[in-house]
Amino acid sequence: MKKQYGQAENDQERALEEIIAQIPDWREREIWYQPVSGGISNANWRISMTGLDQEFFIKMPGRGTEMFVNRLAAHDASRKAANCGVSANVYYFIEDFGVEIFEFLQGFRASNNGDFLDPDVRRNAARALRCFSNEEPLRLTKTIFDQAEEHFEQVREIGGYIPPDYRWVNNQYKMAKQALIASGIDVAPCLNDNLAGNFMLNAERKVVLVDFEYASNNDPHYDLALWFGEMFFTPEVEREMVEEYFGKASQESLARVFIYKALADIKWSNWAWVQRQVSQIEFDFHKYGLWKHMRARQFMQDPRWEEALRSV
Numbered sequence: 001m002k003k004q005y006g007q008a009e010n011d012q013e014r015a016l017e018e019i020i021a022q023i024p025d026w027r028e029r030e031i032w033y034q035p036v037s038g039g040i041s042n043a044n045w046r047i048s049m050t051g052l053d054q055e056f057f058i059k060m061p062g063r064g065t066e067m068f069v070n071r072l073a074a075h076d077a078s079r080k081a082a083n084c085g086v087s088a089n090v091y092y093f094i095e096d097f098g099v100e101i102f103e104f105l106q107g108f109r110a111s112n113n114g115d116f117l118d119p120d121v122r123r124n125a126a127r128a129l130r131c132f133s134n135e136e137p138l139r140l141t142k143t144i145f146d147q148a149e150e151h152f153e154q155v156r157e158i159g160g161y162i163p164p165d166y167r168w169v170n171n172q173y174k175m176a177k178q179a180l181i182a183s184g185i186d187v188a189p190c191l192n193d194n195l196a197g198n199f200m201l202n203a204e205r206k207v208v209l210v211d212f213e214y215a216s217n218n219d220p221h222y223d224l225a226l227w228f229g230e231m232f233f234t235p236e237v238e239r240e241m242v243e244e245y246f247g248k249a250s251q252e253s254l255a256r257v258f259i260y261k262a263l264a265d266i267k268w269s270n271w272a273w274v275q276r277q278v279s280q281i282e283f284d285f286h287k288y289g290l291w292k293h294m295r296a297r298q299f300m301q302d303p304r305w306e307e308a309l310r311s312v
Contacts, residue, residue, distance in 0.1 A: 002048075005031035012043050015060060020047070022094050023101070033058075041065050041213070041281065046104060055104035056091060059211075064278030067154060068271065069213045071098030073140035077215035078102075080135040080189065086128040087209050108200040108208065115201055116231045119240075124207040125199050126244040129227070132209060133188040133220050141187060142216035144263050145177050151270035160273040161286065163293055172300040173266055176259050179309045180219075183252075190218040194227035220245070221253060225260030229295075255311035258304060265296035 008014040013033075020031060029049040036044040036057065042065065047056040061069070078100060081087035092101040115121050152170075155162060163169070191198065192214040200208045224245060228238050242257060243249040272289030279285065299305060 002032045002034045005033065012060070016043075016045055016058065019058060019060065019094060019097060019099050019101075022097070023092055041068075041275070041279070047101075055106070057088065057102045057104045059100060059102075061098050063280050064275065065213070066098075067274060067278065069098075070140055071095070071100075073138065074213045074215060075100055076139045077189065077212035080138065081132050081209055081212060081215075084131045084135050086131045086207075087212070102210075105200055105208065105210075108202045110197040111199045111201040111207070113196050113231055115199075116196070116233075118205065120205050121201065121207060122237065122241060123244055124205060125227070126224075126241050128199070128207050128209050129191060129194075129220075129223055130245050133190060133223070135189050137187075138189050138215060138217050140216045141218075142192075143185065143187065143218050144222045144260065144267060145181075147192070147214075147216075148173065148263060148267040148270065151267060151274060154274045155270050158274065158277045160270075160277050161289065163290075165297065169266065169293070169297055169300065172305075173263065175309060176263060179312050180256065180259065183312045185219050187217040188220050189215065190220060190223040191215055192218060192223065192226065194223065194230055196230060219256070219260070221256040222260040222264065225257045226264040228257065229261045229264055251311055255308040258299070258308045259312065262296045262299035262305075265292040265299070269293035269296065 003013065005017060005020055008017045016033060020026060020033070026049065029051060031047060031049045033045050033047050036046050042062045043060040045058045045060065047058060061071070072095070075090070075093050078087065078090050082089050088102040088105050090100055091103055093099070094101075111121070116125070154160070191209055191212065193211055198209060198211045200210055224242060228241070233241065238257065239249045239254065242253050246253055269289040269292035272285040272292065275281075276285035276289065
């Protein structure tokens with residue numbers, strides 16, 4: 001429901017109005033705002049005003065997100081993605097609040113898993129990820145190992161949930177890390193948060209990327225693996241997308257993707273158990289973490305796991 005600026009009734013709306021007041025170009029305009037659903041870490045808002053056809057999108061950082069997100073690095077990634085034409089233009093950045101304001105993507109909607117049954121949508125998404133990865137390096141380099149180990153430590157520090165099979169899974173994680181590092185890792189800009197909702201889609205099936213909070217220089221094989229895991233792609237589709245992205249689907253690339261799918265689930269399970277302790281968002285983070293953890297274990301118990309470790 002739209003609300004006019006100056007009519008805030010709760011803490012979230014008052015925080016949003018404080019941000020709106022920071023924009024000099026907006027101070028003489030009548031402004032309306034309404035919530036945008038979809039995020040599980042932040043509060044998202046759509047902004048419209050008199051005298052402008054363009055609308056805007058504001059993402060308000062959620063409580064505890066400073067444990068995961070470097071806002072300056074996220075802003076750097078947002079700008080570079082916009083520069084190569086695969087994301088929304090950044091209108092304003094309020095560094096003191098860590099808030100980015102984007103042009104609202106008219107005619108686009110958040111995609112869902114079903115959209116990726118369309119081969120054209122899949123290909124366009126892979127091309128958008130590849131375009132971003134071909135940009136100049138980001139200011140932040142944070143591999144999947146950096147991310148996962150940061151969350152391991154955060155869970156311990158705040159007394160989060162530690163699963164009973166943690167020791168076994170962690171041993172498998174260490175084996176995977178050793179194999180991948182020994183084979184060499186080339187990093188490039190990666191989205192690192194490849195939920196369906198972070199791929200926006202229009203009627204012509206053009207795909208653009210949004211939400212660069214977790215973006216960093218990382219192994220692009222991980223970016224693909226995370227995306228594949230979120231989309232539940234078949235092995236045949238995974239091979240097709242690896243070929244689309246890299247130009248060929250080598251045995252080494254497919255092995256890397258298989259291993260990274262497990263590591264992605266490890267990372268996000270621990271992320272969820274940190275969020276369970278700190279977030280004010282109404283979401284069952286514990287259940288989400290358990291599902292991710294169980295799927296990681298399933299990958300690690302798969303007969304292909306040891307073969308993949310040898311193939312990278």
